[in-house]
Amino acid sequence: MMLDKTSASATKKLAREKTDRGAAIVTGGRRGIGRAISASLAAKGFDIALVDIVDDSEVQETMRLVEGHGQRTEFYQLDIGAVDRHSELVQSISSSFGPISCLVNNAGIQVSVRGDLLDVSEASFDDLININLKGTFFLTQSVAREMIKHPSAQIERSIITITSANASLVSPEKGPYCVSKAGLSMATQQFAIRLAHEGIRVHEIRPGLISTDMTSDVKDRYTADVEGGVLCPMRRWGQPEDIAAGVATLAVGDMPFSTGDIYNIGGGMQIQRL
Numbered sequence: 001m002m003l004d005k006t007s008a009s010a011t012k013k014l015a016r017e018k019t020d021r022g023a024a025i026v027t028g029g030r031r032g033i034g035r036a037i038s039a040s041l042a043a044k045g046f047d048i049a050l051v052d053i054v055d056d057s058e059v060q061e062t063m064r065l066v067e068g069h070g071q072r073t074e075f076y077q078l079d080i081g082a083v084d085r086h087s088e089l090v091q092s093i094s095s096s097f098g099p100i101s102c103l104v105n106n107a108g109i110q111v112s113v114r115g116d117l118l119d120v121s122e123a124s125f126d127d128l129i130n131i132n133l134k135g136t137f138f139l140t141q142s143v144a145r146e147m148i149k150h151p152s153a154q155i156e157r158s159i160i161t162i163t164s165a166n167a168s169l170v171s172p173e174k175g176p177y178c179v180s181k182a183g184l185s186m187a188t189q190q191f192a193i194r195l196a197h198e199g200i201r202v203h204e205i206r207p208g209l210i211s212t213d214m215t216s217d218v219k220d221r222y223t224a225d226v227e228g229g230v231l232c233p234m235r236r237w238g239q240p241e242d243i244a245a246g247v248a249t250l251a252v253g254d255m256p257f258s259t260g261d262i263y264n265i266g267g268g269m270q271i272q273r274l
Helices: 032-043 057-068 083-097 122-149 172-198 213-227 240-251
Strands: 004-007 023-027 047-052 073-077 100-105 158-162 201-207 262-265
Touching: 023 032, 023 083, 023 122, 032 047, 032 057, 032 100, 032 240, 047 057, 047 083, 057 073, 073 083, 083 100, 083 122, 100 122, 100 240, 122 158, 122 172, 158 172, 158 240, 172 201, 201 240, 240 262
Parallel strands: 023 047, 023 100, 047 073, 100 158, 158 201, 201 262
Antiparallel strands: 004 073
């Protein structure tokens, strides 16, 4: 089955910015953190291959933002949990854009119902692991193989995975989510070791409490503790643009002697206090 693809450039190429950084794949890119990342990378000179399971008006808005920075963008509708379609996706993107210089693993799901760890079903556990961990692991593998086929000393190459503060902070009411993010953190370090000598830097970003659709169901529950400094020393909710700024910094190579490192972007949420 062919991938559903929407070309934003049609039969003509958009004007390119002076800095051409190649193509970046952003999974889960249609809204929220993914949208902010796509726009931020476009502003730095990346073309954007936008991947998401849903195709709607949100996709068009994200593509419009990318185009506003003078960059090409195409949309690929795909569930990253469908591992057997990863090769097709990567080849389609490579054929359209040329060498892939950046992968941002942003796609992920939350538990459908928060509740007792003792009530977690096998089906809900499998859903989270299949998308958050397995799907991301094998997409990273597929993109890394493609990057290695086309070595380049002219452009920075990186793989950046968005995990969560829950990769280390325990939340028993969403246990499978925490397990998936902790596993993804280890996978990121494994890829960092494997790809270091290939000139591909691998990074992990752990967002704290970021104001998105995914956190809307706990906004009222956490806001008082966020603004009171209990959960966040900086006393505010994070915004998608906070994560996007970190991704862009890493993607352009402004941390050149870093790989396998964990970047906490949560206003100090990760700091243990008495």
